[in-house]
Amino acid sequence: MLRFEPRTGTPAALLLGAPLLALLFTLAVSSLLVAWAGAPVGRAYVLLLQGGFGSRFALTETLTRATPLIFTGLAVAVAFRARLFNIGAEGQLYLGALAAVAVGGLHGGEGYALSPWLLAPLMMLAAAGAGALLLLFPALLKRHLAVDEVVTTLLLNFIVLLFVGAMLDGPMKDPTAMGWPQSVAIQESLQLDTLLERSRVHTGLLGALVCALVLWVLLRFTTHGFEIRAVGSGPRAAAFAGMPVGWVTVKVALISGALAGLAGAVEVAGRAGYVTLDMSPGYGYSGIVIAMLAALHPLGVVAAAIFVAGILVGADSMSRAVGVPTYIADVIVATALLSMLVATMWTQYRMSWQWRKSAASNQSSGR
């Protein structure tokens, strides 16, 4: 069987070569699929890269798409750091978006008559709070009743999406939307400003970058961060060292849920201005992929989110041009994730194949 030996120092060639090999493998797999669809492989890749990164328009679209992904990626990264497996970022995003509209929306035609300087922070706070509360529930169940949070957060995604649907049909329905299930819009003064002229990039991107920076500082330089990392690498050791493991889990749940909730509010305030049931094409689930690609590093999340957003945007335009189904983007992202995981393992452990016989004799002599 395969034996693992932790590496003491990773050779630089491997550190660079392993991710490169993973990328090449991903490229090979997707080439086969593109060829199967009957499209010219080389041209498809050129179109994908051009569509995602190759022009000013492509880059701004990619950055716009990356904005919610940075938030959800951070949400997952901080939770996974403390071994809280939050798979519910999708639901937290939707609930955050709904809370943002509840505070900043044009209810009855006008909405709350408060200064935007007060209402805008309140709107963001409501969204962060909604997301945080939604994750607090599974975190408390995990802490007090040992209920596995993976399943509860997954199931909550479905419950929240149905709840949002009910709200869009009912109390939050936009009466002017000709029967489309969409919420009322937020007040115009609460819309986020455009960051770059002639593009859809909005100030939400700055918010996302600030959050990434703050989270990095928090994890790297504060005792909170140290506790989170300690609980993640060994809850029993952390408890033995006197750390309040349960409380750290709750704290992480609040941070993670708040970030995912903000993703929803920023997406509403920065783009459409209202909530629809298809406002997120799986941003919450992509957040998991992004966090893993970034090895749970907050600043890495920014790079990974831009990479994934570029693939998604590029695949859209490539698909229109040569008729390859857009699902190729998800295949590329999934293959990149799995092969990158293997590559990371390879940089951390020396792997050698041993026949079971010798493995067993090694063991008996070792004990």
Place this chain on the structure above:
Amino acid sequence: MSELLDLLSSAPFWVSVLRLATPLILGTLGVLLCERAGVLNLGIEGIMVAGAFTGWLAVYAGWPLWVGVGVAAATGALLGLLHGVLTVTLALSQHVAGLGLTLLATSLASYAYRVSFPRVETPPTVQTFEPMSWLPIPILNAQTPLTLLALLLVPTVAWVLYRTPLGLALRAVGENPAAVEGQGLSVSGLRIGAIVAGSALMGVAGCFLTLAAFNAFFFNMVNGRGWVCVALVVFASWRPGKALFGALLFAFFDALQLRLQQAGAGVLGLELPYQFYLMLPYVMAIVALVVMARRARVPQALMKPYRAGER
């Protein structure tokens, strides 16, 4: 209240309960096999999508229905093998590998569907399994043979787990892999075998949707059923008999919410948006988890990768 009693005593209601339970029984048994061997398989959602697609595609291409079921099982087994290599041989995080597998399998199936049928407005259909009307058992004779297969698999899996040496080894590898290694058995072989077998069942669970429940492939047809199976295994304390009970209970609430939706405000005097009825099964799954979590006997080595010689 009397309407509710009428509903509960009507045969069509219980027919739909058993039909809704079938993919859950198959999927839950699949998850149970993997977890009893110590490996979480969150790939189930994607494996069900892939099984639903390939099984349907085989039948659409003109093969007999049972060949379609076999193809779906083989698809599941293949994806299970991938999960096994990633989580057992390479000892990667079982959560992340499973979620990655779900993403990969779902997107591959959707991609393959779009490549095979680039411009279809209405999904192409196949001739599905017929109900077994020759059976003299009331509610069961309105079901397809796949339901019978699922019901028969419950005692079969229980028998293998509790009455055969293979089952003993499989349970042991989920509790104390070092002891199994000490007996001269291969931990990775047993674990990968269990994942492959369990994933094959998940593939069959998926093809029930396209070859019995409906007659076509839709993109969102699995719709969280895989995740529900993961919850049901906890509810069932990792026991096949209780898994059957859990699947039936969940299907009962699913069938109930469908009827409540159709009846509108009539049944319980409650006027709720239809979405709240749709939530009911998911809410019940969480409630069941909370109630059972304390009593559940978790396989001790679940989610713990095994590396020979490491303590």
